[in-house]
Amino acid sequence: MALKNCIIFSLALVVFNSCNNLEDVDLTERSTFIHFYEKSVNYKGVTAEQLADGYILAGNLENEVEFSSVITRTDLFGNVVWEKIIPNSSVSAIKVIADGYLILGDSIQVDTEAAQVLDVITTKSRLIKMNLDGDILVENNFYNKNNLKVDFHGDALNLDASGNIITVGNFQDPASTAKTFVAAHDPTTLDTIWTQKYSLIDRDYKNSKSTYVAPSGKIIWASSAEKSVQNNFRSYIAVPSVDPNSTFVSSDFFGVAEDQFYNAADITRSDLGFAIVGTYKNTQGQNSNMYFLRTDPAGNILDGSEKFFDAVLSSPQSILEKTESSTQDTGNSIAVTADGGYILVGSMVTTLERGNGGKDILIIRISPFGDVLWNKVKGGLGDEEANSVRVTSDGGYLISGSTTINGLSSAFLMRTDRNGEILN
Numbered sequence: 260m261a262l263k264n265c266i267i268f269s270l271a272l273v274v275f276n277s278c279n280n281l282e283d284v285d286l287t288e289r290s291t292f293i294h295f296y297e298k299s300v301n302y303k304g305v306t307a308e309q310l311a312d313g314y315i316l317a318g319n320l321e322n323e324v325e326f327s328s329v330i331t332r333t334d335l336f337g338n339v340v341w342e343k344i345i346p347n348s349s350v351s352a353i354k355v356i357a358d359g360y361l362i363l364g365d366s367i368q369v370d371t372e373a374a375q376v377l378d379v380i381t382t383k384s385r386l387i388k389m390n391l392d393g394d395i396l397v398e399n400n401f402y403n404k405n406n407l408k409v410d411f412h413g414d415a416l417n418l419d420a421s422g423n424i425i426t427v428g429n430f431q432d433p434a435s436t437a438k439t440f441v442a443a444h445d446p447t448t449l450d451t452i453w454t455q456k457y458s459l460i461d462r463d464y465k466n467s468k469s470t471y472v473a474p475s476g477k478i479i480w481a482s483s484a485e486k487s488v489q490n491n492f493r494s495y496i497a498v499p500s501v502d503p504n505s506t507f508v509s510s511d512f513f514g515v516a517e518d519q520f521y522n523a524a525d526i527t528r529s530d531l532g533f534a535i536v537g538t539y540k541n542t543q544g545q546n547s548n549m550y551f552l553r554t555d556p557a558g559n560i561l562d563g564s565e566k567f568f569d570a571v572l573s574s575p576q577s578i579l580e581k582t583e584s585s586t587q588d589t590g591n592s593i594a595v596t597a598d599g600g601y602i603l604v605g606s607m608v609t610t611l612e613r614g615n616g617g618k619d620i621l622i623i624r625i626s627p628f629g630d631v632l633w634n635k636v637k638g639g640l641g642d643e644e645a646n647s648v649r650v651t652s653d654g655g656y657l658i659s660g661s662t663t664i665n666g667l668s669s670a671f672l673m674r675t676d677r678n679g680e681i682l683n
């Protein structure tokens with residue numbers, strides 16, 4: 260197995276170094292920061308953060324009915340310093356704090372002998388505090404103690420002005436729609452201080468991977484309001500805004516009247532308000548594009564701020580209608596750049612016009628108002644997908660995600676300069 264992993268690693272390295280033909284530059288002319296982290300089972304990179312002396316990468320292992328999350332601490336060159344595997348779990352988000360890391364995800368229980376299919380896998384939302392060496396100090400499982408068959412999932416976390424930990428997640432009773440919960444936790448013990456639950460009539464809440472606490476104290480995130488009609492999914496965007504421990508939720512919406520599909524993958528905050536990235540497609544799952552949407556500081560969606568991007572058709576000065584699609588694209592993560600613009604990452608499916616085979620990483624740099632500055636595709640012969648992007652201290656970008664070759668996925672960590680070119 261070690262030899263097999265070594266071969267896969269070498270192949271992945273060659274594939275990624277041929278990404279986009281790397282603008283047809285020979286391998287000997289380029290030194291690159293791309294690191295692959297592999298296991299004997301599928302390993303998917305979820306998110307990563309830059310540290311003063313390296314990086315922290317969070318991902319998930321999946322093997323039929325076995326699930327584990329992996330937290331990997333690396334040095335500045337991407338070499339592993341330590342690794343923590345947490346059995347029976349998954350990770351959705353990580354927050355760097357002064358004395359360690361906060362990790363939000365799920366505790367997963369598997370019962371292969373359960374009488375009902377829906378009861379084979381049950382989940383609780385789990386918040387973990389880990390020290391700088393990767394040791395788990397304390398954890399808090401969030402679930403319905405009166406009904407263990409209700410699945411809870413942790414989606415996003417942040418800190419409020421008092422240092423309390425704010426978590427956003429979803430839960431679903433098998434007989435009902437998926438609802439959102441928001442909770443506050445003590446920063447030391449992780450004990451739950453308060454929790455509130457929010458729902459939409461006949462729609463499932465699917466939350467973004469980020470949440471923020473505005474200067475007003477309101478908690479803001481993005482959600483997809485999804486509904487299945489004859490096996491076709493329809494959804495619109497909701498931007499909920501709630502006061503701490505409030506039963507009332509104020510939301511603004513986008514796409515309600517369109518009867519199409521929008522998902523809210525990620526949200527970020529800038530000096531102008533908030534910005535959302537996700538995927539638009541028709542109800543048959545076709546003509547998918549990455550989209551971008553802005554709000555004011557209170558979370559109110561700005562009319563006309565929506566933009567749509569396609570890996571083939573989007574270029575500087577181009578303006579796309581949402582139905583203009585030459586390749587199947589997704590929007591997965593967003594970050595604010597130093598000039599107030601944004602960096603968007605996702606994926607595109609190779610076409611005759613562009614791509615390297617299978618699925619490739621799509622990176623789009625836009626102005627503060629959503630105008631395309633450049634559009635880059637990175638990928639190889641396998642399927643690559645970027646799941647998170649962060650702006651680094653030098654103005655470049657830290658991208659994490661997964662590459663799949665011959666059915667086995669590995670996590671990756673990639674650094675680029677501010678122009679999207681892979682670097683040391």
